[in-house]
Amino acid sequence: MSQDYKFEGWLGKDKDSANGNMVWGEFPHVKPFEETDVDIQITHCGICGSDLHTLSSGWGPTPYPCCVGHEIVGKAVRVGSKVEKGIKVGDRVGVGAQNSSCLKPDCEECSEGLENHCQHTVNTFADQYPDGSYSYGGYADYHRCPSHFVMKIPDGLPSEEAAPMLCGGVTLYSPLKNNGCGPGKTVGIVGVGGLGHFGVLLAKALGADKVVGISRSNAKRDDVLKLGADEYIATSEDKDWATHHARSLDLIISTVSSPNMPLMEYLQLLKVKGTFIQVGAPEDQLPQFNAFAFIGKGVKFGGSMIGPPWQIEEMLNFAAEKKIKPWINEYPMKDANQAIKDFNAGKPRFRITLVNEKHL
Structure with missing residues (x-):
């Protein structure tokens, strides 16, 4: 399957990016596509406090340039032949804060459905895969993720509300x-x-x-x-x-x-x-x-730290069933820097979702 799109997004290039000084650019070291992967055309991405901690190197040195955002919702546009969960091109899907774990049968955490505690986790952004490529987040046009960590979004859940639920x-x-x-x-x-x-x-x-x-x-x-x-x-x-x-x-x-x-x-x-x-x-x-x-x-x-994929899917279905309505402030993806500034100022009640209007 050919790929006629670029992996581009808002890049943090230094600590000052946390003040709303990200720049749009192409991702330098994208993970090579594997048959277990899904490429997602991003329509929505939530803003989380972890984004700011990473942009500012608050939790430790960040591998700049990075693209943050780990509450990703969009359309599956490329689906490998070995994907899990029956995901098909055109499905509305999402990705949370985790992109990968070892998934080995002898891994106690992965084998018990505790992938979020695996010692070989790859985070959705600012993290490195075993092959040396990097994970890039959802303040962007496209995202690539192993299908084990991709969720189908229930029909009853609007994308702008589903995104911040993923983390x-x-x-x-x-x-x-x-x-x-x-x-x-x-x-x-x-x-x-x-x-x-x-x-x-x-x-x-x-x-x-x-x-x-x-x-x-x-x-x-x-x-x-x-x-x-x-x-x-x-x-x-x-x-x-x-x-x-x-x-x-x-x-x-x-x-x-x-x-x-x-x-x-x-x-x-x-x-x-x-x-x-x-x-x-x-x-x-x-x-x-x-x-x-x-x-x-x-x-x-x-x-407690996030949750494993099965529990994220359980939560999404529960939220759709119970008609849970988070309080969301929507910003266009092009205004991501302003959204970061407003997030820092404590303005949202209570979450911000970036909307990639060109993909709606």
Whole structure:
């Protein structure tokens, strides 16, 4: 099958690109096409905090030039003869934050459906394949991905809403589902921004008895209650909030990553045998905490990172079935730099999706 298109997109060439200074260009080291691959003509791509961390080299040196964006939705335009999942040319498909893993039968993680924890993961952008080629993300016209990590998008899910679910959505769905969110449970979501708003929507859809949004100020209170939260805690404004709400939550998902967050007070909110799951990925250390915060109530502290392909597909179907509606701000792909600036300024309520209008 011939290829009559170029792999081009918004390239970050140095740390300053995180300030909205990306430049459009051709990708220099694209992965050679294999018969297990799918090429996607991109129509939509969500903006995630990970994009900014990578553009700025906040998590470590970035292999510039890079094209970020790992919440990709579009049309399959080239499909290898050995693709999985029955994907065909013309299908609406998506890719999340992971492009590859070893998929070897003797890999404990891959063989157990935990590909996101494989030691040989290739991320969707700014990462290198074993052959030396690089992965390039979705602020672009086209994307190439091994089919194991390509998902069909359910018919009932609009592309602009499906895109941010592929990373932001599953980052909350996975720890909620894996830690028993459902009827009879009370759930707290710390940090109700782009990630956290998915937590409120999904926890309610999963049937939690009570969902509590937790943020620093009251600025988002009305919006969070409109999302479906039953209560809201403003930690910098509500007097004695940790004491007043002590032992009230079975599960807390934390999307924030500040070294100054009141972690010990968050742990006070857990019931006996409760669970605290960290999903926000900091560029520096988490606050210090006391072991007695765990020992006294027998609570657990854990972490979670995206989700495996099967769970992303499960979440997409669940979102379509429950008609979950994330709050999306749409920007044309040509305005990606402005979208980055607005993201940095905290303007979106609550996610940004870039729309590649020439491919609609």
